[in-house]
Amino acid sequence: MTTRTAPADNQPRTPPRRGRPRKxxxxxxxxxxxxxxxxxxxxxxxxxxxxxxxxxxxxxxxKSLYNYVDGKDNLLDAVAEHILTGVALPEPTGSLDTDxxxxxxxxxxxxxxxxxxxxxxxxxxxxxxxGLRPVATVLSVLRAAGCGPEEAVHLLRTLLAAVVGTLLRxxxxxPTFGVVGPEAxxxxxxxxxxxxxxxxxxxxxxxxxxxxxEEFEYALDLIVNAVTRKVHESxxxxxxxxxx
Amino acid sequence: MTTRTAPADNQPRTPPRRGRPRKxxxxxxxxxxxxxxxxxxxxxxxxxxxxxxxxxxxxxxxKSLYNYVDGKDNLLDAVAEHILTGVALPEPTGSLDTDxxxxxxxxxxxxxxxxxxxxxxxxxxxxxxxGLRPVATVLSVLRAAGCGPEEAVHLLRTLLAAVVGTLLRxxxxxPTFGVVGPEAxxxxxxxxxxxxxxxxxxxxxxxxxxxxxEEFEYALDLIVNAVTRKVHESxxxxxxxxxx
DNA sequence: ACCTGAACACCGTTCAAGT
DNA sequence: ACCTGAACACCGTTCAAGT
Numbered sequence: 001m002t003t004r005t006a007p008a009d010n011q012p013r014t015p016p017r018r019g020r021p022r023k024x025x026x027x028x029x030x031x032x033x034x035x036x037x038x039x040x041x042x043x044x045x046x047x048x049x050x051x052x053x054x055x056x057x058x059x060x061x062x063k064s065l066y067n068y069v070d071g072k073d074n075l076l077d078a079v080a081e082h083i084l085t086g087v088a089l090p091e092p093t094g095s096l097d098t099d100x101x102x103x104x105x106x107x108x109x110x111x112x113x114x115x116x117x118x119x120x121x122x123x124x125x126x127x128x129x130x131g132l133r134p135v136a137t138v139l140s141v142l143r144a145a146g147c148g149p150e151e152a153v154h155l156l157r158t159l160l161a162a163v164v165g166t167l168l169r170x171x172x173x174x175p176t177f178g179v180v181g182p183e184a185x186x187x188x189x190x191x192x193x194x195x196x197x198x199x200x201x202x203x204x205x206x207x208x209x210x211x212x213x214e215e216f217e218y219a220l221d222l223i224v225n226a227v228t229r230k231v232h233e234s235x236x237x238x239x240x241x242x243x244x
Numbered sequence: 245m246t247t248r249t250a251p252a253d254n255q256p257r258t259p260p261r262r263g264r265p266r267k268x269x270x271x272x273x274x275x276x277x278x279x280x281x282x283x284x285x286x287x288x289x290x291x292x293x294x295x296x297x298x299x300x301x302x303x304x305x306x307k308s309l310y311n312y313v314d315g316k317d318n319l320l321d322a323v324a325e326h327i328l329t330g331v332a333l334p335e336p337t338g339s340l341d342t343d344x345x346x347x348x349x350x351x352x353x354x355x356x357x358x359x360x361x362x363x364x365x366x367x368x369x370x371x372x373x374x375g376l377r378p379v380a381t382v383l384s385v386l387r388a389a390g391c392g393p394e395e396a397v398h399l400l401r402t403l404l405a406a407v408v409g410t411l412l413r414x415x416x417x418x419p420t421f422g423v424v425g426p427e428a429x430x431x432x433x434x435x436x437x438x439x440x441x442x443x444x445x446x447x448x449x450x451x452x453x454x455x456x457x458e459e460f461e462y463a464l465d466l467i468v469n470a471v472t473r474k475v476h477e478s479x480x481x482x483x484x485x486x487x488x
Numbered sequence: 489a490c491c492t493g494a495a496c497a498c499c500g501t502t503c504a505a506g507t
Numbered sequence: 508a509c510c511t512g513a514a515c516a517c518c519g520t521t522c523a524a525g526t
């Protein structure tokens with residue numbers, strides 16, 4: 001099924017050269033390699049990434065990449081880190097509810113800036129500091145709202161798991177949870193109605209359709225409400241103002 | 245870094261044979277292929293799966309698998325489906341709270357029956373009915389509790405996203421969210437304290453450690469409480485009994 | 489310092505033969 | 508009906524050369 005043909009990649013392939021680059025324009029850097037990988041992903045998905053396809057974008061031999069990147073796995077980690085570093089986190093306002101929602105939304109926007117790299121960013125386990133920035137931001141907001149350190153960590157983990165789960169479904173959107181577009185929705189609804197399970201028939205119109213924004217907002221609302229309630233019930237401090 | 249050496253796989257490799265099997269013992273079936281793939285995953289992880297390694301387990305040539313499976317991608321889908329089909333879902337008791345927790349726990353146990361296949365099961369988008377069983381079960385429980393069809397679908401999606409997010413972190417456990425084991429925890433704590441970000445220093449002891457069961461239960465509790473509250477506030481019906 | 493040729497040990501998959 | 512040999516177009520990666 002997955003036949004191997006020419007990779008979806010047509011860059012101007014310069015005739016073979018050797019030694020170091022001719023001019024002083026040594027355009028090859030670690031960042032250039034990472035960005036080339038991202039452009040391959042944007043165009044053809046993660047599975048299209050190979051040392052050879054990335055190198056081709058740069059008009060360079062695959063083995064040259066090893067001067068900047070410690071193998072393919074390391075390159076993919078670097079891609080995830082690069083994208084994660086690019087997520088712009090909002091300034092806290094002092095309202096737990098507002099801040100958690102804002103963090104959730106900007107995190108979504110940032111990780112979906114390159115949708116086809118989404119699974120990478122959400123799934124790769126980063127040992128670096130890149131992954132810690134959003135973590136630190138959420139923790140700050142929780143602590144500022146009067147949450148104890150242990151509970152803050154628990155709530156952070158729950159919140160992030162929910163957000164990541166939601167986003168992962170969004171980037172990998174499969175039929176189990178509904179499809180996008182009217183014709184696909186109609187087909188899916190017919191399939192569900194033919195499934196034989198009465199509950200599925202009952203909810204078919206709703207289960208068949210899926211709106212990314214709407215679903216994200218629903219999930220975010222539910223989870224942020226739950227977190228906020230938990231924080232306020234365990235620390236009966238301020239209600240809205242920072243510490244007036 | 246990832247050097248290719250002999251795959252971690254030492255099965256009795258019979259001398260080459262040709263034509264169909266000698267005895268009537270045509271042991272090769274689609275299920276046998278799927279189970280061989282699972283055993284490769286259990287032993288060496290998903291990335292160790294190749295048509296060749298799976299075939300080796302069965303004492304057969306890689307190309308023979310194509311008689312039972314439509315390529316590698318289809319094989320991995322089949323693995324995910326096989327494992328998902330094996331999750332034993334509990335009988336509903338009539339209590340929304342109890343039932344959602346029970347479903348969450350058995351879903352966890354089922355998808356983690358083969359931990360190294362976890363990401364596959366949680367991530368692959370199944371077009372088949374296998375993925376619909378848990379979906380239908382959750383929907384039934386929500387509907388029985390008086391939840392309307394549209395809200396049931398929203399709540400199902402939120403609940404499953406949170407559970408999947410939590411389990412995905414569990415199977416792919418990386419350092420960002422804490423590590424397992426006392427010595428790794430100690431090292432992680434030192435790293436966090438050296439990070440420079442004050443919040444991280446503050447919560448380091450809690451962020452460094454990670455207990456799978458404890459974290460799952462915390463997340464499950466938070467989310468199930470939120471779902472239950474939402475259902476009860478929008479349909480002020482029974483409190484505990486089915487419909488007495 | 490940074491590049492490539494040659495080379496190695498892998499891949500997934502097709503197709504025409506074999507029994 | 509089900510298996511394999513030969514073959515093809517790919518992989519990631521090492522290492523010794525080249526400039």
